[in-house]
Amino acid sequence: MTATKGLEGIVAATSSISSIIDGVLTYRGINIDDLAENASFEEVAYLLWFGKLPTQAELDDLNRQFSEYAALPKQTIEHLKLLPSNSNSMASLRTIVSSLALYDAEANDMTREANVRKAIRLQAQLPAVVAAYSRIRQGLEPIAPKQGVSIAHNFLFMLTGEEPSEVAIKALDQALVLHADHELNASTFAARVTVATLSDIYSGVTSAIGALKGPLHGGANEAVMVMLEEIGSLANVESYINDKLNNKVKIMGFGHRVYKNGDPRAKHLMKMSRELGKQKGTLELYEMSVKIEELVTGQKGLKPNVDFYSASVYTTLGIPRDLFTPIFAISRLSGWTAHILEQYEDNRLIRPRAEYTGPTNVKYVPIAQR
Ligand SMILES: CC(=O)SCCNC(=O)CCNC(=O)[C@H](O)C(C)(C)COP(=O)(O)OP(=O)(O)OC[C@H]1O[C@@H](n2cnc3c(N)ncnc32)[C@H](O)[C@@H]1OP(=O)(O)O
Ligand SMILES: O=C([O-])CC(=O)C(=O)O
Numbered sequence: 080m081t082a083t084k085g086l087e088g089i090v091a092a093t094s095s096i097s098s099i100i101d102g103v104l105t106y107r108g109i110n111i112d113d114l115a116e117n118a119s120f121e122e123v124a125y126l127l128w129f130g131k132l133p134t135q136a137e138l139d140d141l142n143r144q145f146s147e148y149a150a151l152p153k154q155t156i157e158h159l160k161l162l163p164s165n166s167n168s169m170a171s172l173r174t175i176v177s178s179l180a181l182y183d184a185e186a187n188d189m190t191r192e193a194n195v196r197k198a199i200r201l202q203a204q205l206p207a208v209v210a211a212y213s214r215i216r217q218g219l220e221p222i223a224p225k226q227g228v229s230i231a232h233n234f235l236f237m238l239t240g241e242e243p244s245e246v247a248i249k250a251l252d253q254a255l256v257l258h259a260d261h262e263l264n265a266s267t268f269a270a271r272v273t274v275a276t277l278s279d280i281y282s283g284v285t286s287a288i289g290a291l292k293g294p295l296h297g298g299a300n301e302a303v304m305v306m307l308e309e310i311g312s313l314a315n316v317e318s319y320i321n322d323k324l325n326n327k328v329k330i331m332g333f334g335h336r337v338y339k340n341g342d343p344r345a346k347h348l349m350k351m352s353r354e355l356g357k358q359k360g361t362l363e364l365y366e367m368s369v370k371i372e373e374l375v376t377g378q379k380g381l382k383p384n385v386d387f388y389s390a391s392v393y394t395t396l397g398i399p400r401d402l403f404t405p406i407f408a409i410s411r412l413s414g415w416t417a418h419i420l421e422q423y424e425d426n427r428l429i430r431p432r433a434e435y436t437g438p439t440n441v442k443y444v445p446i447a448q449r
Contacts, residue, residue, distance in 0.1 A: 082434040087336065091429075092271065096127055096417050097260040104343050106260055107131070115347045120230055120255035120410065121145065124202060127260055127417035128195065141199070142227075148203035149224035149233060152182040156211060156221060164216045168209075168401040169292035172408060173285055175208050176201070180281035187279055194423065197280050198416035205412055206230055209405040210237035231255060234409065238398070246358060247396050250351050251406075254389060257344045258407050260414030261385075262337070266290035266297065270415045271422045275429040280419050287415045288408055294331060297407040302331035303390035304400040307367055316370040324378055332387030333375050341382035348388035355395040364391035 083089055097106045104111040107126050114123060118132075125133040125141050133141065158178055162171050179201070180186040185193045211221035214237075222237045231252035235243035243251075261267070269290040274283040291297035310319045323330055335342055349368075356365040368383075368391050375381050386407075393403050 080432055080434050085336070091268070091431075092263060092422075094262065094418065094421060095130070096414070096421060097262050099262050099337050102338055102340050102343065104261070111257065111343055112347075114256055115253055115344075118256055120252050120259065120413075123256050123259050124413040127413050128198060128420065142229075144199050145203045145230060146224070146226045146228075148200045149207050151204060151207050151211060151221075152179075154182060155179065155208065156215075159208075159211050159215045159221075162212075162216075166216075167292075168212065168405050169288060169298070169408070171212050172205075172208065172405050173288040173292070175212070176205070176288060177281060177285040179204065179208075180279065183281070186281055189277070189279070189423070191420065191423070194280055194416075194420055198413075198420065201280075201284060201416065202230070202412055205409045206234035207237060209402060209409060210234055212405075213238055213399065213402055230409070234406075235396075238402075246355070250355055250392060250396060253347065253351065254392060254406070255410040257347055257385060258389075258410035260411070260417065264296065265293075266411065267415055267418050271418055272429045274419045274422050275426055277426065280416065283419045284412065284415055287411070291408055291411065292404060297386070297404045297411070299331045299384070299386035300389045300393070300403040300407060301400050303387055304394060304403065306331055306371075307364060307390060307394075308400075310367060310371075313363060313367050313370060316367055317374065320371055320374045324375070330371070330375050330379075330381070332383055332390065333379070333381040335382075335384045338382070338384070342384040344385040345383045345388060348385065348392055349383070352388045352391040352395065355392060359395055361395075364394060367391075 095107070097104065106114060106123060107130055121142055122133060122138060125138060155175060155178065158175060183197065185197060207224055214221050222240050224233050225236055228236070229248065229252060232243060232248045235247055235251060266287040270283040270287040273286040274280065294302045310316055320330065352365045352368060353362070356362040368388060372383055390403065393406065394400065398406070
């Protein structure tokens with residue numbers, strides 16, 4: 080038995096949700112470029128869960144449910160108020176999502192119908208959790224969700240209490256579309272492993288949030304912003320990046336396990352970063368990002384992934400950097416739950432083997448003789 084480090088190249092599941100074939104990403108067979116230009120996040124969530132684009136009536140019904148379920152249980156608001164004000168945003172999200180199961184009478188109902196309802200409720204609640212977390216740690220009261228608006232609109236509204244601009248809503252909605260699913264990435268795999276024991280959907284999503292938190296996965300978007308802040312200005316980019324590359328330090332937001340010729344989502348976020356910067360009257364973050372890309376791609380052949388330009392996009396939208404990965408989670412929840420539903424449909428315990436590299440034939444030594 081020989082292990083493949085990081086399971087690189089191992090096909091570990093069948094799935095009909097999203098595909099990456101020759102560098103082209105699709106959700107249910109629809110090219111991500113087409114979806115990014117034309118679909119709303121709500122349509123994409125429906126597509127991932129039900130395998131087809133919704134009719135207007137189906138979309139209206141889904142949106143009605145998102146509005147209906149967006150309000151959080153009062154115990155969740157109280158729980159958020161008990162968290163240390165300096166708690167890590169992803170650790171807080173992981174804790175709160177886990178606790179939402181405790182207030183859901185259907186948490187352990189394993190029928191498909193109940194699991195679909197839970198996926199929809201979680202999708203409605205997650206933006207409210209992140210926005211309430213952000214306000215409570217600033218000593219502010221959470222803002223009740225609006226009825227009848229999109230998830231992107233509602234999230235920005237609940238964060239600030241102000242009506243977001245159409246431009247901001249459109250940008251966030253497109254970012255949510257781009258992050259919604261990605262084949263067997265680490266957090267989706269974690270979700271599938273968890274529910275393949277026939278554990279519940281909340282356990283699967285909690286595992287996934289834990290996996291997304293790490294800087295080699297979703298946490299890279301926040302790490303990109305830390306880097307941009309450390310660099311500080313366009314003039315400092317070259318010396319900073321050269322120094323990191325010479326010292327073999329990874330540049331966050333670059334490289335990918337599957338894409339070797341570039342991540343098809345990055346160009347949309349790059350364009351968004353430029354357009355939002357222009358509208359805001361400052362292109363510095365965008366220009367710094369472009370310069371970093373020139374250097375890293377030029378010297379290492381590594382291309383930006385989905386996390387790279389999302390850092391400047393979210394910052395230009397006025398979002399604090401430690402909410403970037405929670406926003407990724409809001410979007411990816413749709414993919415995680417679609418994969419969880421798919422795993423339950425044709426389940427088998429996921430239990431690979433390990434190649435043993437430790438000692439053999441070791442005798443037990445009584446404690447007095449050690
Ligand atoms: C949503 C997402 O999860 S997208 C990914 C987000 N993560 C990041 O942006 C973090 C930075 N990137 C990385 O750490 C990696 O590229 C990963 C984790 C995304 C993919 O990792 P792997 O496929 O395991 O590649 P691995 O880490 O083995 O790298 C292979 C080589 O490329 C180098 N490399 C890979 N990424 C980078 C990077 N961002 N900067 C500099 N060098 C890099 C490695 O140092 C290694 O070099 P070596 O062979 O000389 O030792
Ligand atoms: O697929 C991966 O390994 C990481 C990624 O890009 C994602 O989860 O969107």
